[in-house]
Amino acid sequence: MPADDPSPLTADALFEHAACGLLVTGGDGMIRRANATFCGWVGYSIDELAGLRKLQELLTMGGRIFHQTHWTPLLHMQGSIAEVKLDIVHRQGHTIPVLLNAVRRMSGAQLRHEIAVFVATDRHKYEHELVLARKRAEELAAREQQAQQALILAQAETSRQRAMAEDRALFAEQMVGIVSHDLRNPLSAIKMGTYLLERGEATPNQRKVLGRINNSVGRAERLIADLLDFTQARIGQGLSLSRLPVQLHQLMSESVEELAAAYPGRQLEHRHEGEGSCTADADRLMQLIGNLVSNAMAYGAPDRPVVVASRFVAGGFEVSVHNEGKPIPAELMGSLFAPMVRGAGSQASRGVGLGLFIVSEIAKAHGGAVVVESSAEAGTTFHARFPAFERQANGAAAPAERSG
Numbered sequence: 001m002p003a004d005d006p007s008p009l010t011a012d013a014l015f016e017h018a019a020c021g022l023l024v025t026g027g028d029g030m031i032r033r034a035n036a037t038f039c040g041w042v043g044y045s046i047d048e049l050a051g052l053r054k055l056q057e058l059l060t061m062g063g064r065i066f067h068q069t070h071w072t073p074l075l076h077m078q079g080s081i082a083e084v085k086l087d088i089v090h091r092q093g094h095t096i097p098v099l100l101n102a103v104r105r106m107s108g109a110q111l112r113h114e115i116a117v118f119v120a121t122d123r124h125k126y127e128h129e130l131v132l133a134r135k136r137a138e139e140l141a142a143r144e145q146q147a148q149q150a151l152i153l154a155q156a157e158t159s160r161q162r163a164m165a166e167d168r169a170l171f172a173e174q175m176v177g178i179v180s181h182d183l184r185n186p187l188s189a190i191k192m193g194t195y196l197l198e199r200g201e202a203t204p205n206q207r208k209v210l211g212r213i214n215n216s217v218g219r220a221e222r223l224i225a226d227l228l229d230f231t232q233a234r235i236g237q238g239l240s241l242s243r244l245p246v247q248l249h250q251l252m253s254e255s256v257e258e259l260a261a262a263y264p265g266r267q268l269e270h271r272h273e274g275e276g277s278c279t280a281d282a283d284r285l286m287q288l289i290g291n292l293v294s295n296a297m298a299y300g301a302p303d304r305p306v307v308v309a310s311r312f313v314a315g316g317f318e319v320s321v322h323n324e325g326k327p328i329p330a331e332l333m334g335s336l337f338a339p340m341v342r343g344a345g346s347q348a349s350r351g352v353g354l355g356l357f358i359v360s361e362i363a364k365a366h367g368g369a370v371v372v373e374s375s376a377e378a379g380t381t382f383h384a385r386f387p388a389f390e391r392q393a394n395g396a397a398a399p400a401e402r403s404g
Helices: 011-016 036-042 061-078 121-199 204-234 248-262 282-299 355-365
Strands: 021-026 031-034 080-089 095-107 110-119 244-246 268-273 278-280 306-313 316-323 369-375 379-387 389-391 397-399
Touching: 021 036, 036 080, 036 110, 061 080, 061 095, 095 121, 121 204, 204 355, 244 282, 248 268, 248 282, 248 306, 248 316, 278 282, 282 306, 282 316, 282 355, 282 379, 355 369, 355 379
Parallel strands: 268 306
Antiparallel strands: 021 031, 021 110, 080 095, 095 110, 244 278, 306 316, 316 379, 369 379, 389 397
């Protein structure tokens, strides 16, 4: 044997320093011998264990019950036990998960148990993770089942709500018909009455009252028109249009002139770029500009001008309305063109929140769209962009093909 080879270990050395704990107990469990590995794990010396403690005394309460009800009977019947998982209590009180293998032997007239102990901390963690994973899987399966049941209920509720919505839509159409027929006639009568009274002799106070009546009738007519447009857009096939050739800049200039009279003391300007005509519904364009200007007057800075711009761009034309003042809150940007949405402003309660919705619908009916830009530095600008249209031989309007 080479001189640098280690000396062979004795049987006692192998026993004492084995990679596992080794125990020898009597038939009653009294520890007769324990190796250094086991003593190190449990925190006791061999002198504190041998002949003084039983194996079951080192176990948890559950382990002691198992030792009495299973361990001893199994060893007696089988003569051996393999991979029994128990918890041993360390001298300082914490528990150590271990696996125990035991063999029952007779040494002369005496019965003894030879036990190998393996620390099972990693296995314990693995088993614990498996239990948790199984529990999570069961919870997920239960939640999925609940979700499926909820989906079935939701689908049934959706069908019920859809049927109710269809009934409400039909009712709304009928109500709008009543509004258009029964309210417009008395409003027309009131308007005609104030016109006749204004033609006669009236005191300044009476003329002031008549002016208020006319203004109220005008607001009521606009509200009715908005409701009719809303109903046509949501329940019908969209807003109806009558497209004709239009001098865009002239139309916008006339609209601004009319609107300026409705906002005395406020600055309203018109700017234009490019030259030409477009094909559009002139009344609808005026309605779009009126709604955007009304919105700008309600939420813009009162001491700063509101600017209406009309311009021809590649492939179409655009009209925009710009105002300065506080920007539109970010949380409103996503629902700005939804019906019944109004911002927080001093004049926000004058309408029913349909102005921007109708603006968007007018643009859609023309094949265009409305976008908004808003910041504290640049102010707020609504851009209504429309594609170019050409007149066909039958008089209908069709999108113009872009050249180049």
